[in-house]
Amino acid sequence: MxxxxxxxxxxxxxxxxxxxxxxxxxxxxxxxxxxxxxxxxxxxxxxxxxxxxxxxxxxxxxxxxxxxxxxxxxxxxxxxxxxxxxxxxxxxxxxxxxxxxxxxxxxxxxxxxxxxxxxxxxxxxxxxxxxxxxxxxxxxxxxxxxxxxxxxxxxxxxxxxxxxxxxxxxxxxxxxxxFRMEPVTALGILSLVLNIMCAALNLIRGVHLAEHSLQVAQEQIGNILAFLIPFVACIFQCYLYLFYSPARTVKVMLMLLFICLGNVYLHGLRNLWQIFFHIGVAFLSSYQILTRQLQEKQSNCGV
The missing domain is CATH 3.30.450.50 (Longin domain)
Incomplete structure (x- = not known):
């Protein structure tokens, strides 16, 4: 027995x-x-x-x-x-x-x-x-x-x-x-590439503005932050797309809000086409994050 x-x-x-x-x-x-x-x-x-x-x-x-x-x-x-x-x-x-x-x-x-x-x-x-x-x-x-x-x-x-x-x-x-996420799609890869490009543009402009503004005027600090905060938000959007995170919807909405407010604040340093491009990429990335779901758990293989 x-x-x-x-x-x-x-x-x-x-x-x-x-x-x-x-x-x-x-x-x-x-x-x-x-x-x-x-x-x-x-x-x-x-x-x-x-x-x-x-x-x-x-x-x-x-x-x-x-x-x-x-x-x-x-x-x-x-x-x-x-x-x-x-x-x-x-x-x-x-x-x-x-x-x-x-x-x-x-x-x-x-x-x-x-x-x-x-x-x-x-x-x-x-x-x-x-x-x-x-x-x-x-x-x-x-x-x-x-x-x-x-x-x-x-x-x-x-x-x-x-x-x-x-x-x-x-x-x-x-x-x-x-947690295992669904496979990355071609549109998702495109959103990642565009998001990284927007992040790089924000970082370059923010650092360049900081180098030339520290001894000029304190009011430029707002413009510097308006570049650097969207830079961080873009990087975090990439992370949210690649990896699962609790309260994902709230985080996506916050990142989208930071990017939109930052670009609206930069009106004058950026033309309308540039602003629409950055906001459009942010919306595309947000959509890709929210539509990429978790894979269903596999059965325990008969054991």
Whole structure:
């Protein structure tokens, strides 16, 4: 009879699942335990290297070190020493297969899907090996557990900490770097090029005016700022188009307002065609930013 039912590798800093064994169990208790495992994975950075938690009819174990943590769902009859021996072996196999850079740059769940087969083989091996065959390894782990017992986590506390009330899981806001945007379009590239060109023109005119105005008149400071503020706004528009940012609409409107007010203020130093060009590019960039959406999250690949 299987004792280790499910195993996965997650990233410590944000709980992103990197790889997992194929899930053949679909009972209500097991699926609830899987949900709680995901909740616990988000908080592993706050716990010591080894720990366990009750999950209904199952028990959740975790072992972490460095950038990676390994987690498992097991039966209550499974010896803790065997589970931690399994998790430690799994950790060594994973970290030997993928370096720190690959782990840190992973941006989607189950980015290392090919490692799933190794997890399956290891899970089968530990489920069918006898205690006598790995007696020395189990004794070593058992001694470590007696010296430093694993922390016991209450899953209800982790649920509350993650805002889960009455069994309902809220939306989890991931770090902005983990959001994947839709591919850049040709019109989007054009807006970037024009925006960079407008930013360069504003910077050159602003610096040139500053060099010739510091000893002339203090009223020129307004004109200098009217060049430099739109320069910053243009650069920030490029950033908003390339990368996801919370409250994106508000930021886009503010940048557009700064560019429009700056160019209106410069009436006299710029002719109408130049003003219309800069404002037109700002509107085009704003439209491209607001219409470039996030990609839908990929399914968890059947694991």
């Amino acid at each position: 299987s004792m280790i039912f499910f195993a996965c590798v997650v990233r410590m800093r944000d709980g992103l699942p990197l790889s997992a064994s194929t899930d053949f169990y679909h009972t209500q208790d097991f699926m609830e335990c899987r949900r709680r495992l995901k909740t616990l994975a988000l908080q592993l950075a706050h716990y010591p290297g080894r720990g366990s938690a009750e999950g209904g009819d199952f028990r959740i174990y975790f072992s972490s070190s460095g950038d990676v943590a390994c987690m498992a769902i097991c039966s209550h009859q499974c010896p803790a020493a065997m589970v931690f021996c399994f998790l430690e072996t799994l950790w060594w196999e994973f970290t030997a297969s993928y370096d720190t850079t690959c782990i840190c740059l992973a941006s989607r769940p189950y980015a290392f899907l090919e490692f799933d087969s190794i997890i399956q083989k290891m899970k089968w091996h530990f489920n069918h090996i006898s205690s006598s065959q790995m007696e020395s390894s189990l004794e070593k782990v058992q001694e470590e557990l007696e010296i430093q017992p694993p922390v016991v986590v209450t899953l209800e506390d982790t649920d509350v900490a993650n805002g889960v009330v009455n069994g309902h899981t809220p939306m989890h806001l991931e770090p902005a770097s983990n």
